[in-house]
Amino acid sequence: MEAYYNCLRCMNHNVRILTVDGKTYEGVITKVDYNNVYLKRSSHGQVHTSAFYNPFYANQIITLSLFTLLAIALI
Numbered sequence: 001m002e003a004y005y006n007c008l009r010c011m012n013h014n015v016r017i018l019t020v021d022g023k024t025y026e027g028v029i030t031k032v033d034y035n036n037v038y039l040k041r042s043s044h045g046q047v048h049t050s051a052f053y054n055p056f057y058a059n060q061i062i063t064l065s066l067f068t069l070l071a072i073a074l075i
Helices: 002-009
Strands: 014-019 024-032 036-041 061-065 069-074
Touching: 002 024, 002 069, 014 036, 024 061
Parallel strands: none
Antiparallel strands: 014 024, 014 069, 024 036, 036 061
16 A cells, blocks of 8 residues: 555656566656556656667556555656
8 A cells, every 4th residue: 555655645746666577667657546556658768669769659658556666756
C-alpha cells in the first residue's frame, strides 16, 4: 500500500521510477489504481530503438505494476 500512496502523492508530476528488475522509467504519473501506476512517457525519457530515436514511443502511456516498484523520485 505504501507504493500506492507514494504514487498518488506524485501524480501529475515528472518522476523517475526504478523497478525491482533494474529498469528505469521517466514521465508523468497520469493514474494510479490499487494494482498499477500509469506513466505517460515524456520526450525527456526517450526510448531509443537501435541507433535511432523512434517517435512512436514518445508520450506513450505505459502500465507498471505497483508490486514491481522499488523507488520513485520527483524530477
